[in-house]
Amino acid sequence: MISVKNLTKRYGPVLAVSDISFEVQAGQIVGFLGPNGAGKSTTIRILTCYQPATSGQATIAGYDVFTQSVQVRRQIGYLPESAPLYPEMRVREYLHFRGKLHGLDRAARDAAIARVTDRCWLGEFINRPIGQLSKGMRQRVGLADAMLHNPKVLILDEPTIGLDPTQIQEQRKLITELGKSHTILFSSHTLSEVERLCSHVIVIASGRILASGTPEKLRQSVSAGSRLIAEMKGPAEEIRRGVSAIAGVKKVDLDGRDGWQRLSIEAGDGQDVREPIFALSAARGWTMREMRREVASLEDFFVKITAEQRAQSGKR
Amino acid sequence: MRNAVAIMQRELIAYFFSPIAYVVLVLFLGLCGYLFTEFVFKPGGEASLRGLLDGWTMPIMLLFFLSLLGMRLLSEEFRNGTMETLLTAPVTEVEIVLGKFLGVGAFYLAMLAGTLAYAVLVAVFGDLDVMLLACHYLALILLGGLYLSVGLFFSAWTRNQLVAGLLAIVFLLVFSVLSQLVANQFEGWVRAVFQHLSIVTHYSEMIRGRLALDHVLYFVTTTAFFLFAATKVLESRRWR
Numbered sequence: 001m002i003s004v005k006n007l008t009k010r011y012g013p014v015l016a017v018s019d020i021s022f023e024v025q026a027g028q029i030v031g032f033l034g035p036n037g038a039g040k041s042t043t044i045r046i047l048t049c050y051q052p053a054t055s056g057q058a059t060i061a062g063y064d065v066f067t068q069s070v071q072v073r074r075q076i077g078y079l080p081e082s083a084p085l086y087p088e089m090r091v092r093e094y095l096h097f098r099g100k101l102h103g104l105d106r107a108a109r110d111a112a113i114a115r116v117t118d119r120c121w122l123g124e125f126i127n128r129p130i131g132q133l134s135k136g137m138r139q140r141v142g143l144a145d146a147m148l149h150n151p152k153v154l155i156l157d158e159p160t161i162g163l164d165p166t167q168i169q170e171q172r173k174l175i176t177e178l179g180k181s182h183t184i185l186f187s188s189h190t191l192s193e194v195e196r197l198c199s200h201v202i203v204i205a206s207g208r209i210l211a212s213g214t215p216e217k218l219r220q221s222v223s224a225g226s227r228l229i230a231e232m233k234g235p236a237e238e239i240r241r242g243v244s245a246i247a248g249v250k251k252v253d254l255d256g257r258d259g260w261q262r263l264s265i266e267a268g269d270g271q272d273v274r275e276p277i278f279a280l281s282a283a284r285g286w287t288m289r290e291m292r293r294e295v296a297s298l299e300d301f302f303v304k305i306t307a308e309q310r311a312q313s314g315k316r
Numbered sequence: 317m318r319n320a321v322a323i324m325q326r327e328l329i330a331y332f333f334s335p336i337a338y339v340v341l342v343l344f345l346g347l348c349g350y351l352f353t354e355f356v357f358k359p360g361g362e363a364s365l366r367g368l369l370d371g372w373t374m375p376i377m378l379l380f381f382l383s384l385l386g387m388r389l390l391s392e393e394f395r396n397g398t399m400e401t402l403l404t405a406p407v408t409e410v411e412i413v414l415g416k417f418l419g420v421g422a423f424y425l426a427m428l429a430g431t432l433a434y435a436v437l438v439a440v441f442g443d444l445d446v447m448l449l450a451c452h453y454l455a456l457i458l459l460g461g462l463y464l465s466v467g468l469f470f471s472a473w474t475r476n477q478l479v480a481g482l483l484a485i486v487f488l489l490v491f492s493v494l495s496q497l498v499a500n501q502f503e504g505w506v507r508a509v510f511q512h513l514s515i516v517t518h519y520s521e522m523i524r525g526r527l528a529l530d531h532v533l534y535f536v537t538t539t540a541f542f543l544f545a546a547t548k549v550l551e552s553r554r555w556r
Contacts, residue, residue, distance in 0.1 A: 050400055050404050052554055073404055073406040080404075084400060085401075086398060087396075088330055088332075088333035089329060093329065097322055097326050098405065100318065100322035101322055102405060103406070145401070
């Protein structure tokens with residue numbers, strides 16, 4: 001549905017987006033993940049025909065964003081980062097205005113506004129002036145506007161930024177819901193959000209794509225050497241010696257507290273050492289009250305990958 | 317074209333909430349009322365609005381007022397970020413510029429409509445020349461259209477309203493007052509050229525009741541040129 005090939009954008013000497021390529025299939029929810037200033041908004045603005053690319057190609061639903069701009073803009077619903085609106089208009093007036101720009105006639109507009117009002121919970125403030133709305137409400141109005149003409153593709157730039165926790169949850173629920181009927185590309189710098197919502201993640205930093213794939217796949221690439229956390233009661237040194245002796249254990253850290261020893265165990269790739277550890281504690285009579293595998297989060301991945309990136313650029 | 321109408325309607329709504337629009341409206345009508353009682357509404361005076369419209373006062377007054385109205389047209393959209401939602405909707409730059417121009421133009425017509433009260437007063441107490449009155453209002457509409465198109469053009473350049481307004485005012489002063497002053501210093505063809513360049517020359521001729529095609533063409537073509545240029549400036553954002 002969205003296809004990006006070797007896209008590059010320069011602002012004078014500054015390289016904002018550097019030779020990125022990716023594909024978004026129809027029906028996918030794709031998260032565009034990266035720290036601030038990574039080039040997310042720039043890429044999105046190129047896709048929505050607001051800015052041209054310096055080089056490279058991008059198509060949405062088969063239309064080129066540069067040469068078939070109007071067709072592309074008919075296919076997309078776009079929520080810009082700050083959800084810009086006209087403060088002097090009422091919500092309903094604004095949605096009517098936007099509906100007209102999308103060529104909807106009166107009846108179609110009324111139907112569309114009723115639909116988005118319902119989906120974005122605009123009911124209570126549909127007749128309020130936009131200038132009086134809170135940030136969260138404005139985001140919802142912006143989202144309602146993006147959905148108004150029922151576009152095939154929704155492009156949302158930081159749709160949960162500036163919202164309070166309840167609103168973030170509602171917004172996420174809405175995005176998941178919308179994902180059933182639309183192709184969605186959204187950007188975020190919150191990892192847990194992307195992890196929860198997306199079927200596919202693209203990680204971008206300093207204008208480059210660092211990784212892409214399903215959240216599980218990305219997580220696996222970090223969790224290769226996943227850790228085991230265990231807590232048992234017994235003499236610290238003996239535990240250390242005993243556990244270290246188990247085949248497959250690479251490293252053991254101990255942290256004693258109130259007579260309990262908290263072990264953090266690193267095992268070799270693909271080695272499951274849980275059973276021998278249990279056997280050991282049972283044989284020695286060390287009471288065990290916890291044992292779990294610590295699954296690496298995308299957070300770890302993100303930190304790791306941006307650190308690598310920084311180290312690389314430092315070398316150059 | 318339907319999009320241009322939608323943008324025009326939105327623009328008109330915006331004027332109801334714009335303090336600048338109210339200030340301009342009140343000052344304009346107030347000053348017109350003063351000028352009318354001072355120069356027109358007198359026993360034995362000419363039964364037309366010429367005393368109100370002739371000379372430098374009206375063109376200069378409108379120059380400032382309409383630059384104030386025109387400066388926000390596109391700058392404000394850039395500053396609010398709403399230009400992003402506008403340009404990512406299936407709307408062409410021509411429709412945006414046209415819609416904005418028609419919107420502010422409609423507001424200007426409403427301003428002018430307020431001055432019709434003076435024409436009515438003249439008609440009640442004297443024998444008003446209706447054809448001359450029509451010519452006067454045509455001159456005012458053409459002059460205002462040109463001023464607004466220049467304001468719109470400069471407002472396409474910058475997100476800062478004040479900069480846009482100042483540029484428009486300076487530019488218009490050069491092409492009304494300065495070119496007239498320069499023309500007065502010369503004789504022969506140089507004088508003719510600078511006089512022809514001056515906006516006020518063409519306006520004054522029409523106020524005197526000379527409805528010649530070249531004056532109308534002067535206003536129509538320059539207005540069209542600035543609207544076209546504003547469109548191109550706006551379009552250039554998609555290429556830069």
